[in-house]
Amino acid sequence: MTNLAVAYRKAKKPDKALLLSQESLTKRKVVLGSKHPDTITSKNNLGILLLDLKDTNKAVSLLEETLADRREVLGQEHPETLSTMSNLAQGYEASGQFEQAEEMYRQSIAAKERVLGRLHPSVLLGIYNFAQNYRGRKQMDAAVPLFEEVLARGTERKDGLPSNLGDLPEMMVNVYQEANRLEDCESHAISRLADYEKRLGATAQETL
Secondary structure (H helix, E strand, O other): OHHHHHHHHHOOOHHHHHHHHHHHHHHHHHHOOOOOHHHHHHHHHHHHHHHHOOOHHHHHHHHHHHHHHHHHHOOOOOHHHHHHHHHHHHHHHHOOOHHHHHHHHHHHHHHHHHHHOOOOHHHHHHHHHHHHHHHHOOOHHHHHHHHHHHHHHHHHOOOOOOHHHOOHHHHHHHHHHHOOOHHHHHHHHHHHHHHHHHHHOOOOOOOO
């Protein structure tokens, strides 16, 4: 039932996903108990779905419960606990609880660095999302250093930036413009052009 609910969510069928997710959580509470890991997973999935549906208050409440349960049952630094911290940070952001969002982003990133290492894709994505949180509120002085940190760590990785962050180098031109850092914008654009010419040639479509 839970897997089908997730499939409906991915297929953009939220009404069916919501009904199944609620039913799954109710049944698992009865059969397995409220603290069983599978029950907690159902609660987490329902919270994420409610975020997708913009029902942020209910989503945040469920994700807060999920985080408390996972910390108790699985431990502070279990991968699923860390995942819920990231989800809750986004929930706080979506609901306008920006101070809570900032603190949860910081806690999540710090915990993931301890457990996964500073160059892990999940860590870089967390920093990126934190930067986007500031960018969405026009706090560019806070956003830019975080974006730059992601770029810098990407250069330390053998495979470069993770694929889900591959657009960041191009996006930085807009980021610098929004921050009114025009010299940085110009130098970054020149650097990107030189990189395209080196990798693809001066007449490649991407270079032009």
